[in-house]
Amino acid sequence: MQNKVKNLIKSRVSLAPMAGITDYVLRSLVRKFSKTSLITTEMISSEFLAQTHETEILKRDEDHSPISYQISGHKPHLMKAAAEYLNDRADMIDINMGCPVNKVVKGNDGCALMKHPSLAADLVRAVKDGTDKPVSVKFRLGYNSNELNYIEFGQKMQEAGANFITIHGRTRSQFYFGNADWKAIKNLKDNVDIPVFANGDVTSIDTAIQCLEESQADGIAIGRGILGDPTLIHRIEHYLQSGEKLDAPSMSEKLTILKLHLDEEIKLRGKDIGIKFVRKFYPYYIAGIKNAAKIRSILVTEDDYSKIMSILNRLSQEYS
Ligand SMILES: Cc1cc2nc3c(=O)[nH]c(=O)nc-3n(C[C@H](O)[C@H](O)[C@H](O)COP(=O)(O)O)c2cc1C
Numbered sequence: 432m433q434n435k436v437k438n439l440i441k442s443r444v445s446l447a448p449m450a451g452i453t454d455y456v457l458r459s460l461v462r463k464f465s466k467t468s469l470i471t472t473e474m475i476s477s478e479f480l481a482q483t484h485e486t487e488i489l490k491r492d493e494d495h496s497p498i499s500y501q502i503s504g505h506k507p508h509l510m511k512a513a514a515e516y517l518n519d520r521a522d523m524i525d526i527n528m529g530c531p532v533n534k535v536v537k538g539n540d541g542c543a544l545m546k547h548p549s550l551a552a553d554l555v556r557a558v559k560d561g562t563d564k565p566v567s568v569k570f571r572l573g574y575n576s577n578e579l580n581y582i583e584f585g586q587k588m589q590e591a592g593a594n595f596i597t598i599h600g601r602t603r604s605q606f607y608f609g610n611a612d613w614k615a616i617k618n619l620k621d622n623v624d625i626p627v628f629a630n631g632d633v634t635s636i637d638t639a640i641q642c643l644e645e646s647q648a649d650g651i652a653i654g655r656g657i658l659g660d661p662t663l664i665h666r667i668e669h670y671l672q673s674g675e676k677l678d679a680p681s682m683s684e685k686l687t688i689l690k691l692h693l694d695e696e697i698k699l700r701g702k703d704i705g706i707k708f709v710r711k712f713y714p715y716y717i718a719g720i721k722n723a724a725k726i727r728s729i730l731v732t733e734d735d736y737s738k739i740m741s742i743l744n745r746l747s748q749e750y751s
Pocket residue numbers: 447448449450451452473474501527528529530569599630631632633652653654655656
């Protein structure tokens with residue numbers, strides 16, 4: 432099993448799950464540039480999956496492998512059922528033990544599991560029962576700065592059968608504030624045998640190098656860094672393989688990717704929903720252009736596809 436994992440994570444870079452962001456379209460965009468990274472779906476609630484299988488979150492293409500499906504929940508039988516259902520399409524199944532959102536932790540899901548290591552271990556065993564694919568866990572340094580239990584927690588997940596860990600170098604109470612503590616991640620790496628990917632605040636090739644140095648992790652997981660730049664994972668992988676630092680995409684290249692992003696969301700969700708869905712991405716793609724704030728405020732309220740495209744085409748010309 433550990434050889435299987437080694438193969439899935441061989442590029443040393445993964446796409447971290449982000450609810451409402453790393454959907455089928457964004458995963459496809461990351462894959463367009465990066466052929467070998469491990470991509471991960473956003474979290475899928477095991478309770479939800481027990482009621483319906485009709486969700487576009489599950490959609491994947493043949494070339495999406497290696498792909499991990501992330502599930503959330505706290506009831507072993509539902510987590511097992513979710514794993515059984517996902518087994519055929521997933522190369523790996525990841526359990527969310529890091530989500531800090533109030534609604535999630537109140538229901539004992541996400542990072543609340545760090546307060547209940549025995550239940551978390553039961554979930555790992557249940558998911559292992561439901562799948563013959565590797566099972567991974569994603570968690571944080573602890574629930575808060577007084578409860579930094581990530582080392583014992585990671586060891587317990589390993590004992591329960593987890594094959595791989597992604598750790599976000601913050602506590603639950605930090606949410607996304609402050610800086611991710613990459614050095615702390617080394618303490619986990621030194622105390623478990625299964626591979627560990629470090630996560631938090633990697634936004635460039637240089638921060639990737641620094642994170643790998645400080646954490647001594649087997650690789651890194653990237654979330655927000657891909658916003659506005661789905662090529663980042665490829666560029667980091669390329670650096671790790673060849674030592675060459677490829678340039679970040681130019682504004683004109685970013686605009687081309689943005690137009691593709693918009694068109695693909697419309698294909699997936701239909702025109703009305705697709706146009707609204709893409710609004711959250713504009714600030715990242717157009718950051719740095721002249722009058723960005725003004726243009727963004729137009730783009731995020733415009734419903735008409737041809738008007739949006741004419742703004743983007745005009746910008747493309749300006750920056751070509
Ligand atoms: C909008 C958003 C949604 C997220 N959704 C998830 C999720 O579904 N599952 C999960 O494990 N982490 C989720 N995360 C956390 C990220 O995977 C990652 O751990 C965190 O953003 C830190 O990494 P980064 O600095 O590279 O973004 C989410 C983060 C953001 C910003």
